[in-house]
Amino acid sequence: MVETRRQQIDSVAGALFRERGYAATSVRDIAQRSGIQGASLYAHVASKEDVLWSIVQGAARRFHDAASAVSEHTDLTAADRLRRMIQAHVAVVTDDLGQASVFLHEWRHLSDSRRAAVLAARDTYERRFRQVIEDGQRSGGFATVEAGLVTRAILDALNGICGWYRPDGRSSPTQIADHYAELFIHALKSTPEDPP
Amino acid sequence: MVETRRQQIDSVAGALFRERGYAATSVRDIAQRSGIQGASLYAHVASKEDVLWSIVQGAARRFHDAASAVSEHTDLTAADRLRRMIQAHVAVVTDDLGQASVFLHEWRHLSDSRRAAVLAARDTYERRFRQVIEDGQRSGGFATVEAGLVTRAILDALNGICGWYRPDGRSSPTQIADHYAELFIHALKSTPEDPP
DNA sequence: CCTACCGATCGGTAGG
DNA sequence: CCTACCGATCGGTAGG
Numbered sequence: 001m002v003e004t005r006r007q008q009i010d011s012v013a014g015a016l017f018r019e020r021g022y023a024a025t026s027v028r029d030i031a032q033r034s035g036i037q038g039a040s041l042y043a044h045v046a047s048k049e050d051v052l053w054s055i056v057q058g059a060a061r062r063f064h065d066a067a068s069a070v071s072e073h074t075d076l077t078a079a080d081r082l083r084r085m086i087q088a089h090v091a092v093v094t095d096d097l098g099q100a101s102v103f104l105h106e107w108r109h110l111s112d113s114r115r116a117a118v119l120a121a122r123d124t125y126e127r128r129f130r131q132v133i134e135d136g137q138r139s140g141g142f143a144t145v146e147a148g149l150v151t152r153a154i155l156d157a158l159n160g161i162c163g164w165y166r167p168d169g170r171s172s173p174t175q176i177a178d179h180y181a182e183l184f185i186h187a188l189k190s191t192p193e194d195p196p
Numbered sequence: 197m198v199e200t201r202r203q204q205i206d207s208v209a210g211a212l213f214r215e216r217g218y219a220a221t222s223v224r225d226i227a228q229r230s231g232i233q234g235a236s237l238y239a240h241v242a243s244k245e246d247v248l249w250s251i252v253q254g255a256a257r258r259f260h261d262a263a264s265a266v267s268e269h270t271d272l273t274a275a276d277r278l279r280r281m282i283q284a285h286v287a288v289v290t291d292d293l294g295q296a297s298v299f300l301h302e303w304r305h306l307s308d309s310r311r312a313a314v315l316a317a318r319d320t321y322e323r324r325f326r327q328v329i330e331d332g333q334r335s336g337g338f339a340t341v342e343a344g345l346v347t348r349a350i351l352d353a354l355n356g357i358c359g360w361y362r363p364d365g366r367s368s369p370t371q372i373a374d375h376y377a378e379l380f381i382h383a384l385k386s387t388p389e390d391p392p
Numbered sequence: 393c394c395t396a397c398c399g400a401t402c403g404g405t406a407g408g
Numbered sequence: 409c410c411t412a413c414c415g416a417t418c419g420g421t422a423g424g
Contacts, residue, residue: 023219024305027403039404040409048403105301109220143382149367149375152360153353160352171345179345186339187383223419235420236393244419 006044008034010058013051014098022052022106052106053114059103060121062092067128078136079189083181085129086158090177093162101162126151136188143190154184202240204230206254209247210294218248218302248302249310255299256317258288263324274332275385279377281325285354286373290361297358322347332384339386350380 003011012033016025027048028038045051066088070081093100107118130151136142161176171179199207208229212221223244224234241247262284266277289296303314326347332338357372367375 021217021219023217037410043409146375149372150379152356153376153379156356157349157353160348160356164348176345179342180349183346183349183383187379191387233394239393
């Protein structure tokens with residue numbers, strides 16, 4: 001699969017923004033690693049912020065699509081849906097660490113309206129996780145702890161993966177996802193001895 | 197308690213670095229919010245990086261001291277020590293959001309040697325958490341899951357708090373800490389039905 | 393702690 | 409996609 005120059009710019013910039021942060025990365029850095037002159041970058045993009053926006057939109061779509069695919073399985077138990085959502089999230093993160101961590105950490109450098117759009121998308125996504133947890137509390141044997149706090153704990157743990165995951169490390173993405181899913185599902189399952 | 201100008205610079209810079217990031221914050225921004233001229237900042241600090249370093253060192257010390265205080269209680273069970281370490285960590289984070297999130301996210305802008313020192317300190321700190329979990333697996337009824345992965349899940353969840361915590365929000369730092377502690381301790385407790 | 397100033401680098405444009 | 413260039417801003421210094 002051949003990458004167009006435009007796609008190359010996004011993936012190169014994604015890696016650089018992840019390494020150094022958006023503000024500390026110059027358009028010359030991006031151009032150099034793409035094999036062109038600094039000013040030539042503007043033959044492909046309108047501004048540095050547009051590169052960031054393109055990366056952020058790409059990541060947002062991948063997270064959204066992954067969660068949507070799980071939502072279709074209305075026949076599954078809450079625990080099984082939560083497991084699949086965790087697996088899908090981990091897969092998106094580990095698939096493109098640059099894109100994911102830019103989406104998670106660099107969106108504050110976007111313009112006001114774009115930043116607001118990102119926050120709204122993240123909010124919707126978080127609500128999908130909370131929904132599954134609340135479903136499990138109503139009918140799937142999940143303990144009735146504060147669903148909002150558990151949701152944040154899970155998502156922060158999953159997002160933290162892009163801070164330490166290495167493709168050549170001990171655990172594969174699948175192993176990490178399975179461990180995390182079991183950990184949090186076990187945490188949510190109310191034990192028989194628990195008071196009602 | 198009166199803040200010296202030097203202390204004011206650190207707390208002002210901590211808040212700004214948290215809001216905009218280190219690279220996107222100018223020394224003029226810090227000076228202005230401190231009520232002095234841009235160049236006057238250099239009457240108090242040698243460089244912009246020294247301000248970052250001072251904040252990072254302060255946070256590192258607070259995390260270290262908080263965990264050390266818990267380690268002294270060798271009479272407690274692993275679960276109780278883990279609970280206290282979680283409570284201590286959440287307290288440090290919520291006590292000074294700027295300092296904590298700069299420590300967690302902006303250390304990559306330090307010089308090579310300072311960055312290495314931060315990574316070493318974080319590694320030591322992480323090992324303390326893993327130690328308690330492994331203790332619990334040996335003698336405290338904790339399930340024998342991958343201790344490294346659980347440790348990262350817990351720390352990433354705790355560190356994520358400084359991304360959404362608001363002093364005027366629903367949950368107090370103590371409530372958050374207690375919920376998180378119960379969640380993860382419950383996740384670690386092996387159920388009687390579990391195979392050995 | 394201030395005013396005045398410096399070289400370097402930034403994002404971006406003109407014209408080909 | 410390149411060369412040449414621009415105004416703005418950056419971290420930091422000199423001298424008081």
